Amino acid sequence: MQDEVGVKRKLGEIQDEVLYPGVNSVNTFNTKVFRLPTRTVNLELMLGLPSKEGLxxxxxxxxxxxxxxxQAPEILRQIGPNYEQSLILPVFRSASADVCARYFAKDMHSAQRSAIEQAIAARMMEVVEERGFVIESVLMKSISLPPGLARAIEMKLEAEQESQRMQFVLQQERQEADRRIIAAEADRQIVQIQAEGRRDAKLIDAGATAEATKIEAAGTQEANEMLSDSLDARVLEFLGIEAFRELAQSPNTKVVITDGEGMLLDTR
Known part of the structure; x- marks a missing residue:
């Protein structure tokens, strides 16, 4: 067959020749051919594994x-055709007992299972590889824990899940509190900025009013100075003549006092 090799036993002695799939000549009168599978073999069994706590x-x-x-001839020569019972199973029992005794029972029921499987396979390879075998993997397909321990593990997992849920809730509450603090600080800063803006506006208005008053006073002073400068002697003389004219037209008797040069000083 395509997934087998053959080994001759001639006159009771294992031959070194390996018969691969194809046409091979064999003298059946003095030779027997043993067939060994080269495909991956799945050996299944139920076994009690020890745990670190003694379960x-x-x-x-x-x-x-x-x-x-x-290495098929050497396998038959040293171990025989019943190599599963003679080698594979004893080596597995020894390796599994040695590895599992380092783990707690709960580890076999958790993510540690993969590490346990790999450790058992590696320990087996240390023994069987030189004998012509390759351990591809060891699979712990089902684990049956004692009822009390199984319930205790379930309760612990439930407690851990509840703890993680509460941590999530607390984290959400902290985030909400932080959000409210940030919002309150932002509102406070907005109010402060608005108050500062109103204060600055009042200061600007007051400064503008004071500046306008100052400018107006300076303008008035400058106008008066200009007017004073413009009132020369001829203007004053003209104004005096106009005043005499009005007095002359008045029906009342008036005493007119001048400065001797025609400038009106007083009337009585």
Whole structure:
């Protein structure tokens, strides 16, 4: 068959020749051919595994292995055709007991299971590889914990999930509190900015009013100075003549006092 190799036993002695799939000549009178599968073999069994706390954990195990075709004659010569019972199973029991005893029962029921499987396979390879076998993987397909322990693990997982849920809720509350603090600070800053804006506006208005008053006073003063400068002697003389004219037309008797040069000083 395509997934097998053959090994001759001639006159009771295992031959070194490996018969691969194809046409091979064999003298059936003095030669027997042993067939060994080269495909991956799935060896299944139920086994009690020890735990670190001293419990025995029932588990359904699959051991996936294959032989090295080139070492088929040596396998038959040293181990025999019943190599599963003679080698694979004893090595597995020893390796699994050694590895599982380092783990708690709950670890076999958690994410640690993969690490346990890999450790058992590696420990087996240390023994069987030189004998012509390759351990591809060890699979712990089911784990049966004692009822009390199973319930305790479930309660612990539920407590851990509840703790994680509460941590999430607390984190949400903290985020909401932080959001409210930030919003309150932003509102306070807005109010402060508005108050500062109104104060600055009042200061600007007051400054503008004072500046306008100052400018107006300066303008008035400048106008008066200009008017004073413009009132020369001829203007004053003209104004005096106009005043005499009005007095002359008045029907009342008036005493007119001048400065001797025609400038009106007083009337009585």
């Amino acid at each position: 025995t954990i029932s588990s359904e195990i699959s051991i996936l292995y294959r032989i090295n075709p080139e």
